[in-house]
Amino acid sequence: MNPAAKRLTGQGSRRIWIAMLIVAVVAGIAAVVWVNRSPERPQEASATGGKFRISTRLDSTPVPRWTLRAADLSDKPGAVLLSAPQTLDRYYGYGSPMDAGTMIVAATAVPEPGAGENAGLPVGPVQLHGIDPDTGEVRWTTDVGELSSCDEQVFDGQLACRGTHRVLVIEAATGAVLGDHTTDFEVMDVALRDGVVSVAGRTADWMTAVVTRGAVSDIAATWRRTYPTPVPGDPVTPGIDSSARDYFRDGHDRDVRVYDLRTGEPLFTGPVAYMFDGGIIASQVFEAGWSAGRVTLLDRNGHPITEVNNPSFLLEWYPTATATPPPILTGESAYERTTGRVLWTNAQIGMDEPTGRTSAIQGVVNNTVIVRSLDGSELTGLDLTDGHRIWQQPIPFANTSRYSRYDGITDASHLILTDGTTVHAIDAGDGSPAWSMPLPPSGRPSFRSAVKAVGGRMVAVTAHEFTGYAAA
Numbered sequence: 001m002n003p004a005a006k007r008l009t010g011q012g013s014r015r016i017w018i019a020m021l022i023v024a025v026v027a028g029i030a031a032v033v034w035v036n037r038s039p040e041r042p043q044e045a046s047a048t049g050g051k052f053r054i055s056t057r058l059d060s061t062p063v064p065r066w067t068l069r070a071a072d073l074s075d076k077p078g079a080v081l082l083s084a085p086q087t088l089d090r091y092y093g094y095g096s097p098m099d100a101g102t103m104i105v106a107a108t109a110v111p112e113p114g115a116g117e118n119a120g121l122p123v124g125p126v127q128l129h130g131i132d133p134d135t136g137e138v139r140w141t142t143d144v145g146e147l148s149s150c151d152e153q154v155f156d157g158q159l160a161c162r163g164t165h166r167v168l169v170i171e172a173a174t175g176a177v178l179g180d181h182t183t184d185f186e187v188m189d190v191a192l193r194d195g196v197v198s199v200a201g202r203t204a205d206w207m208t209a210v211v212t213r214g215a216v217s218d219i220a221a222t223w224r225r226t227y228p229t230p231v232p233g234d235p236v237t238p239g240i241d242s243s244a245r246d247y248f249r250d251g252h253d254r255d256v257r258v259y260d261l262r263t264g265e266p267l268f269t270g271p272v273a274y275m276f277d278g279g280i281i282a283s284q285v286f287e288a289g290w291s292a293g294r295v296t297l298l299d300r301n302g303h304p305i306t307e308v309n310n311p312s313f314l315l316e317w318y319p320t321a322t323a324t325p326p327p328i329l330t331g332e333s334a335y336e337r338t339t340g341r342v343l344w345t346n347a348q349i350g351m352d353e354p355t356g357r358t359s360a361i362q363g364v365v366n367n368t369v370i371v372r373s374l375d376g377s378e379l380t381g382l383d384l385t386d387g388h389r390i391w392q393q394p395i396p397f398a399n400t401s402r403y404s405r406y407d408g409i410t411d412a413s414h415l416i417l418t419d420g421t422t423v424h425a426i427d428a429g430d431g432s433p434a435w436s437m438p439l440p441p442s443g444r445p446s447f448r449s450a451v452k453a454v455g456g457r458m459v460a461v462t463a464h465e466f467t468g469y470a471a472a
Contacts, residue, residue, distance in 0.1 A: 066136025133455030268302030
């Protein structure tokens with residue numbers, strides 16, 4: 001037996017083992033504390049931008065302040081709430097309002113007799129209604145006729161809407177019609193930002209794309225261009241990407257054609273799957289079976305920047321509230337939004353499901369990326385700057401599983417999630433539950449209640465009404 005072993009087995013060894021045990025316990029406690037706290041607690045003032053975000057901080061359970069149904073908005077008998085802004089030409093048995101900055105906008109119409117709500121009932125002329133987010137008071141109502149949809153993103157308080165052969169621009173604060181244009185082509189998409197209106201559509205035979213660029217007063221003032229289909233008999237489907245206003249595209253599968261929205265010039269053709277708002281474009285080549293395939297980040301000319309390791313299906317549809325635009329979070333890594341440079345890697349931002357790898361991200365609030373576990377039992381907070389784990393907490397919902405899915409918003413301090421029945425607010429700094437509340441029943445079996453960030457306020461949406469909440 002060597003001298004060190006003799007010291008541990010001889011006189012005084014009991015004290016040494018006790019000392020070692022104390023050190024181990026202290027180290028374990030320190031490790032637990034590190035996992036369950038954020039070294040730098042986010043400050044509310046640091047978050048200046050984001051999406052699905054409300055302007056009022058909710059530190060405790062909010063209280064309902066107003067509730068509106070279709071009959072509170074429209075004086076037309078039989079009017080229903082439509083799903084604004086996406087579906088304004090049919091009624092599927094439920095409705096919802098849209099976010100218009102400092103105003104909430106709802107849409108109503110009277111359904112026509114048809115096959116039933118599940119198949120979608122055609123509706124008559126549409127009314128848009130401007131609602132005060134604080135009081136629920138209807139500030140204006142405008143008859144806008146037949147519409148298909150409006151652009152989901154509202155800039156400078158102006159709504160860009162479309163009908164089959166129509167482009168309509170509405171002032172969100174007053175309901176005034178700023179521009180109403182008839183087109184000689186079928187309108188498929190419209191976008192309005194910084195006073196510039198972009199319209200994408202196609203000719204009656206569907207074989208030629210038509211794209212215009214102009215102003216509210218003249219939608220083709222800058223240019224109008226046509227793009228015949230390169231494949232005879234293959235219909236064109238031009239669209240303006242909602243997350244990246246520098247591009248429009250056409251085509252499908254591996255032959256997506258990308259164009260410069262400012263000039264109309266073609267940029268490249270490839271298997272484009274997603275366009276990020278920083279200018280980066282993602283190509284995705286699907287493989288056999290359930291897989292996200294191969295994902296590559298490209299520059300605006302289609303040149304490869306970096307290959308995404310262990311790629312996931314691409315979608316940035318989670319609440320964010322950050323001081324600067326967050327990185328692109330996909331696969332296992334965070335990529336700088338304008339250069340595509342890898343910032344850090346943590347496999348927890350994705351989940352390997354039987355149907356393919358998907359995003360595990362529930363929200364990005366200040367300096368914390370909040371992800372869920374595959375089995376739905378835990379939430380984890382990752383540091384936005386380097387990806388290390390800063391806390392881990394049980395998910396507050398009951399009866400969770402890998403199939404659980406949550407809708408969410410943020411107040412720049414909390415991630416506010418719902419499963420359609422209950423709402424839980426989670427402190428982004430340490431993952432602790434801040435408050436919980438039940439949601440009103442949806443009123444329709446196929447529609448689950450939700451929370452939305454509209455007009456800077458938290459609004460609960462059921463099939464036939466919506467309720468505005470305020471801080472207690």
